[in-house]
Amino acid sequence: MKGEIIDTFIQAVRFDAQGLVTAIAQDAATGEILMVAYMNEDTLRRTLQTGIMTYWSRSRQKVWVKGESSGHTQHVESVHIDCDGDALVFKVHQKGAACHTGHRTCFYRRLTPSGLVEEGTLLFDPAKVYGKS
Amino acid sequence: MKGEIIDTFIQAVRFDAQGLVTAIAQDAATGEILMVAYMNEDTLRRTLQTGIMTYWSRSRQKVWVKGESSGHTQHVESVHIDCDGDALVFKVHQKGAACHTGHRTCFYRRLTPSGLVEEGTLLFDPAKVYGKS
Numbered sequence: 001m002k003g004e005i006i007d008t009f010i011q012a013v014r015f016d017a018q019g020l021v022t023a024i025a026q027d028a029a030t031g032e033i034l035m036v037a038y039m040n041e042d043t044l045r046r047t048l049q050t051g052i053m054t055y056w057s058r059s060r061q062k063v064w065v066k067g068e069s070s071g072h073t074q075h076v077e078s079v080h081i082d083c084d085g086d087a088l089v090f091k092v093h094q095k096g097a098a099c100h101t102g103h104r105t106c107f108y109r110r111l112t113p114s115g116l117v118e119e120g121t122l123l124f125d126p127a128k129v130y131g132k133s
Numbered sequence: 134m135k136g137e138i139i140d141t142f143i144q145a146v147r148f149d150a151q152g153l154v155t156a157i158a159q160d161a162a163t164g165e166i167l168m169v170a171y172m173n174e175d176t177l178r179r180t181l182q183t184g185i186m187t188y189w190s191r192s193r194q195k196v197w198v199k200g201e202s203s204g205h206t207q208h209v210e211s212v213h214i215d216c217d218g219d220a221l222v223f224k225v226h227q228k229g230a231a232c233h234t235g236h237r238t239c240f241y242r243r244l245t246p247s248g249l250v251e252e253g254t255l256l257f258d259p260a261k262v263y264g265k266s
Contacts, residue, residue, distance in 0.1 A: 001246055009244050022155065022169060031164025033213075036155060036220040048244075080166075081249070082239040083232050087169040089240050099216050106215040107222050111142050111181075113134055116214070 006048045010041055014085040018058075021088055025053060025066075025098060027105075028077040028091035034098035035106040037064075039088070051076045053092060070129045072096035097123040100130070139181045143174055147218040151191075154221055158186060158199075158231065160238075161210040161224035167231035168239040170197075172221070184209045186225060203262045205229035230256040233263070 013021050020038040027034055037055040039047065043063055046054040053074035057064040067073030074092040081088055099106040102122040109116045146154050153171040160167055170188040172180065176196055179187040186207035190197040200206030207225040214221055232239040235255040242249045 001244075005244075005246065005248055008248060012242075012249065024157065024166060024169070026164075026166060031159075033157060033159060033166065033222050036157070036215060079244040080240040081242050081244070082169065083234055083236075083241070084239075087239075089166050101216050103216075106217075106220075107213040108216070109145075109214050111134075111138075111212040111214070113138065115138055115141060116145065 001048055006045060009048070009079075009081075010044060012081060012085050013041075013044065013088070015041065016086065020056060020058070021086060023053075023055060024087065024089045025074055025092050025094070026089055028093055032105055033107055034074070034092070034094055034104070037066075044088075047076065047090070048079070053090060066098075067095065070096065070100075070124075072098065074098070100126060102126050102129075134181055139178060142181070142212075142214075143177060145214060145218050146174075146177065146221070148174065149219065153189060153191070154219060156186075156188060157220065157222045158207055158225050158227070159222055161226055165238055166240055167207070167225070167227055167237070170199075177221075180209065180223070181212070186223060199231075200228065203229065203233075203257075205231065207231070233259060235259050235262075 015021050019040045023039045024036050025034040040056040043054045043056045053066045055064040073095050077091045097104050102124045103120055108120050148154050152173045156172045157169050158167040173189040176187045176189045186199045188197040206228050210224045230237050235257045236253055241253050
C-alpha cells in the first residue's frame with residue numbers, strides 16, 4: 001500500500017491519550033473474533049506496510065509482532081475503521097492459534113447460566129511453544 | 134441469569150483504571166462486528182440482567198441503553214470473555230442499524246489501495262431518527 005494512502009488513513013484514526021487505538025483481529029474466513037489488542041501509530045504503520053499484525057504491547061511496552069515467538073502470525077486481508085475512528089477491525093488469516101493459552105481465539109470462555117465454560121480444543125501446548133520460563 | 138453467576142462473572146472481568154471494559158457487539162447471525170464501546174460494572178450488570186446491551190458512554194458520562202433513542206436495540210444471545218479478562222464479546226440480535234450514521238455496522242469504512250471506501254447502504258436517515266439538533 002502506498003505511503004500516502006497509509007498517511008491519510010492514519011490521520012483518520014483517533015488515538016487515545018496513550019497514543020493507542022483498539023485493534024480487533026477477526027478471522028477472515030469464519031468471522032470469529034480472535035483477539036483484541038492495541039496499536040500505536042508506529043505499529044499501525046508497520047502492520048499496513050507489512051501485512052502482518054503488529055501491536056503495541058501495553059504490558060511489555062514494546063513492539064509486538066504477533067507470532068514472533070510462536071510462529072502464529074496473523075496476515076491481514078482487510079482493514080476497517082469505525083465511525084469515530086477509535087477502533088479498527090482487521091480481517092486476518094491466522095496461522096495456528098491466536099491465544100497464548102493454545103486456544104484458537106482468546107474469547108474461549110462463554111458465560112452460561114451455570115457459569116463460565118471453556119470452548120474449543122487446545123491447538124498447542126503453551127509450555128512447548130513458549131518454554132516453561 | 135442468577136445474581137451469584139453474574140457476580141462471579143464480574144469478578145473475572147479486569148476493568149481498566151477508569152473502571153471500564155471493552156465491549157464488542159457482534160451480529161449473532163452473520164458474525165459481522167457491529168460496534169465497540171465500553172461498560173462499567175454497573176452497565177455490565179444491567180446488560181446481563183436485562184439481556185439488552187447497556188454501555189457506559191464515555192463522551193456523555195452516563196448509562197447508555199443502546200437504542201433508547203432510535204429503537205435500534207441489541208439483544209444479547211451470548212457473552213464471551215477473553216483470556217486476560219479485559220475485553221468482552223457479545224453476540225447480539227441487532228434491531229435496525231448499530232451505527233448512528235444509519236449504517237448497519239460502525240465499521241462501514243474499509244481501507245483500499247486508493248483510500249477509504251464506504252460500504253453498505255444506509256438503513257435509516259439519522260436526521261429523521263435523532264432529529265436535527
